[in-house]
Every structure is written in C-alpha cells, then in structure tokens.
Amino acid sequence: MHKIVRLQKTAFDAAAEVASLTAGRKDIGALVTFTGHCRDEAGALAGLEIEVYPEMAEAEIERVAYEAARRWPLEALLVIHRHGEIRPGEPIVLVAAAAEHRAAAFAAAEFLMDYLKTAAPFWKKTRRNDGHPGDWVAAREEDDVAVQKWQTAPGKS
Amino acid sequence: MHKIVRLQKTAFDAAAEVASLTAGRKDIGALVTFTGHCRDEAGALAGLEIEVYPEMAEAEIERVAYEAARRWPLEALLVIHRHGEIRPGEPIVLVAAAAEHRAAAFAAAEFLMDYLKTAAPFWKKTRRNDGHPGDWVAAREEDDVAVQKWQTAPGKS
Amino acid sequence: MKARYFAWVRERIGLGEEEIAPPASVTTVAELVVWLKRRGENYAAAFADERAVRAALDRRHVKPEQPIASAKEIAFFPPMTGG
C-alpha cells in the first residue's frame, strides 16, 4: 500500500497532493478525501496558531495509518497536517484513502480523522481580528464520542 | 446552500470542480469528496460504457441532493456523473459535500453515494481487451444493504 | 403512453423506446408487464425474470402494484449500477 504521512508549516495544494497519490493507478475504484479548513467565524478570526509535539505527532499518525490499513483493504493512504500560522480559508489537514470499493475508503478516511482529532498532539489557538488575545480552542465532546465507535468496530469488512 | 448537479459525457477534472465549489469561502471547515474511477481489472478491461436515462437521472440526483441538504447542515454540495465511454483510470462520478464540521460532510457524501449507486438510473457495461463482448455489470448486494441504513437514520444531527 | 427500455432490457427487446397503447383492463405496472410479454419472444425474454426488472413511472421508481393511471412515460430497466 502506498502511504504518505507528513507534518509541515507551509500550505499545501490538496488537489496536487491527491493527484500525486493516485497518478497512473488503474486499480483504484474509490477515493475519499477530507480537507479541514480554517474558518473565519464570520470575520472574527485572523487565523489560527497550531502548536505541535512533532515527534509524537508523527508517531501517532503513523500508528493510526497502520491501524487503518490493517482494518480495511486500502490501495493508498495520505495524511498531511499543518502547524504554525494558518489563515482563514487555508487548509489545515488533508486525509485521502483509496480502495477498490467505496465502503473501505469512506470508513478509513473517517477513522483517520476521528483519531487525528482526539489522539494526535496538535493544539489550536485562535488569533482575533479585534486585537484581543486569542484563546486555546476547547476540545469538542462530539469528537470523543465519534472516536468511540471504532473501538467496537470489526476488522476488515 | 451552493449546489451543483451535472450529467456529462466528457471527463472532468475533480480538483478543479471542487476548487470552484469552495473558492473564496471562509465559512467551510470540512470538505469531503468521493471520486469513483474506472478500474482496469488487472488489464482485462478496455473500459466501460455507461448508459443513462438522462431525464430521470437528473431528477433523482436533484431529489437526493435536496434530501441530503434537509438532513445535514451543508454549505455546498456537488454531484457530477458521467455516461458514455469511460477508459480505465478515468473518473466516473464525483461527489463533494462541504459543511462547518466533518460529521455532516462525511455523512452527506456517503449518503449521496449510497443513493446514486442504488437509485440513479445508470447502467455499466464492460468493454474487454480480449475482443469478447462485454457484460452488463451486476448490481452488488452490498449496495442495497448500504442504502438501508439511511432509512432509519435521524434528520439533522 | 411512451415506453422506454434500458440496458439489457433494451437489448433483449431490441428497442430503446416505443409508443404503446395497452387496453383499459391493464391498470397496474405488473399488468402492463404481462401484456408486454405477449407481444413477442423478445419481450418475453426481457421480462423472463420479472423480479430482475425495475420500473419507473414518469421518471420515479415504482413497485409492480403501482397503478399506471394517466402516466405519460413508463421505463423498464435492470437494477442500477451507477456511481
């Protein structure tokens, strides 16, 4: 299985990254991508500052990618996560999962995102347009609930 | 909500289509795309010929897109489905769903695909490399099972 | 009314579409299928396994027991394989 995992400060071109993952492949029937963007919250935000524990982030993402490949028959897998300064509209994270059929691609992409949200060591701090200091973004309870469904999920299906 | 539904014979550039859907938007936090490609089945296939009932296909896709927008809080929705001759590696279908948070985007994209597979009037016939006549692709029982889960699913979540 | 046929239903019948005028006694989709099967071997072959053929009335999926009523267009086709 073709696998790419990358942490970076610079913006990425999601389309070009996905194209390079699947270029020339004629065995991929289904490709699911997820892109997470920085929202401007109706103009209130100047952006985000994302802090990372880089050594652990790489290890965690590799671990989750390995687990995804164990659970579903995947042809290719891509995870790119940014840190540092992000402006509204810019991409933060890209996940792509390719498989012969769509069920595996959808499940793997959602699984990867649920684990990235709750287990990968990144922390977002807002930067505000009104000059006031930003806040650390609070973890969402929905994310903890979302990740629990994978603990009872079967293996390759 | 920004919505695009299109049937066409020509190939499409999935990246450019998705870019045009979300260009300049700063309110989209999550974007899920699904691309279905023509596989070559280890070199056995020269491609697919996709037959369509065009008037009904447009009506069905519009109906399913409307239902997706009713069930989940979406910012944008895109469905492009090809018909006619498709070569291995080429895209057949593109679905994109954009929302503030990822759960709605994932659910809407998977919902759209499950309904497209079982309710949109398209039929695939294989074209073989060995000169023998191709066969009509049989419907997959998994697809009928997959679509059933949405019949008991709640509304906006 | 107009009848339209797709995929292997179209191939077996040998037509993509035609005008049909079933008698007033034909009131449901299932009854129309019985009537069509009597039109020739090609129709009988297309509808040999009736459960394998789906129908749409005025471009909406319908079940065999659906009344035809004043529909303008009926379509017959195998289970769909798009996406």
Next chain:
Amino acid sequence: MKARYFAWVRERIGLGEEEIAPPASVTTVAELVVWLKRRGENYAAAFADERAVRAALDRRHVKPEQPIASAKEIAFFPPMTGG
C-alpha cells in the same frame, strides 16, 4: 528525564521543556504531577484541574496510574484539538 509542556500547560508553567529529577519515591505519572505542583505557583496553576491535563510517556498516551519506570521523556498537555 525530560519534561515537555504544550499549549496552555506550557503557557502557565512558562517553559516548553526542562530536565527534571524526581525522587525515587515518585513512581507513577500521577505522583509526578503531585511532585511538580509543589515546585511553584506556575506548576500548581497548570495542574489545578488534573483531569484537564493529559500525559504522554516516551511519546505514547498514558493514564495517571502509569508507572514512569525508565521513561526518557514525559509530556503534559490539554486535550488535543488537531484535525
């Protein structure tokens, strides 16, 4: 061992990382937190709500009752908000 702090844990302590040498009586992550809180008001503030702080030992998530054993690196941070 090396201690690393992230996000508001880092801000409250005022350090990103430091070398620490807890006594042999400190054997678990929870005991290390108790020991750190005694080092000053900044540490006490960072760990005021212990349930809000997560820990990783040699870059793997661990629970408070986890033995430190011979770990080389411990990290403390709030619940993650990546993705």
